[in-house]
Amino acid sequence: MLEVKDVVKSFKTGDHTIKPVNGVSFSVEQGTFAAILGKSGSGKSTLLSLLGALDKATSGDVLVDGVNISQLPDSKLTAYRRDDIGFVFQQYNLIPNLSAKENVMLPMEFAGVSRAERSARAVELLSQVELAEETHDRKANKLSGGQQQRVSIARALANRPKLILADEPTGNLDDETGELIIELLRSLCQEKNTTILVVTHDQALARKTNRRFRLARGKITEITQG
Template identity: 70%
Template sequence: MIEVKDLVRQFKSGDRTIKPVNGVSFELEKGTLASIVGKSGSGKSTLLSLLGALDKPTSGDVVVDGVSLAGLPAGKLTEYRRRDIGFVFQQFNLIPNLSAVDNVMLPMEFAGMRKAARLERARSLLEQVQLDPEKQSRRINKLSGGEQQRVAIARALANEPKLILADEPTGNLDEQTGEHIIELLSSLSRDHNTTILVVTHDRSLAQKTERRFRLQQGKLSEETVRPRVAAGA
């Protein structure tokens, strides 16, 4: 279970103080598929970075399975990101001189998994996101944007994280592949009890999530709580 308690992140810009996240609180049960919608610059990515321990909040706390992130040292936060979090970044953030399969293997290498096991799992994950087998050994810069996005999703799933934070996961995919990715995320949350929080402009994706939040001027409001619509519906 993830509890977000009165989370604030503020920056100084000259004389002004900007609060892209201003007193955000919510809870997500394990296995929930949730989405955050909002205009560009509304603080969605900042909120994701706070949840994923990429950044530290000015105040407030994120509690994951009873463990407060605010009290964790840097080494433990690294371990948290490695073990409990899977990121899908808006701009993929893959390592350009590595192959697709090597990129997916990276988090597993950092987690200490043996090479044979991580190679097998990486290939399996790339198949799940429908990346052609012959493209799995290609360098990232030889893949299209959609293919890179699928590699990024596969990398986020590498260590079977508790929480997947996805920033526009279907933004660079065609409709059919996007549908498949939504189905994949949905089945992960349902079958593997993985909590997934998606930031998206894709209304169809947002509608398929159980809980939908809107972030506006740093404030979070919940729009919908409803049973999940089956993927492809």
């Protein structure tokens, strides 16, 4: 269960302060596939980074299975990010001079998985996102945008996280590949009880989720129709 309670994030820019997240509260049961919609600049990426403990909220609480991550010491946060969260960044954030496969292996290395197991799982994950085998050893900075996006999804799944936070995971994919990724995410929710929050403008993706939320003017509301 993910519970978000009155979370605020403010940024100071020059002499004024903006609050893209200004009192966001919602909760989702474990195993939910949820979408967050909203205009460009409405604070979607900011909210995801707070849920993934990549940034600290100005105020409010984020509880994951009852544990308040807003109050965890840094050492515990590192473990939370490594073991419990899979993050798909809007700009992928792959390590440019590592290969596709090495990027997927990296989080498993941090988690202490043996080299043989890391290698086998990386190959399995890359084939699940249908990255052609001849591309596995290509450096990330030599991959196309859509290929990088798929590597970043495979990397997010590496440590079998219980919560996946994905920022526009189909944003750079053709319809067919996008559909493949949507089905992959859906099956993780259904079969592994993974909770998935996707930020998306992709209607095909939003339609496949269990719940849809809209972020506007710093607040989140659930979309109950359409």
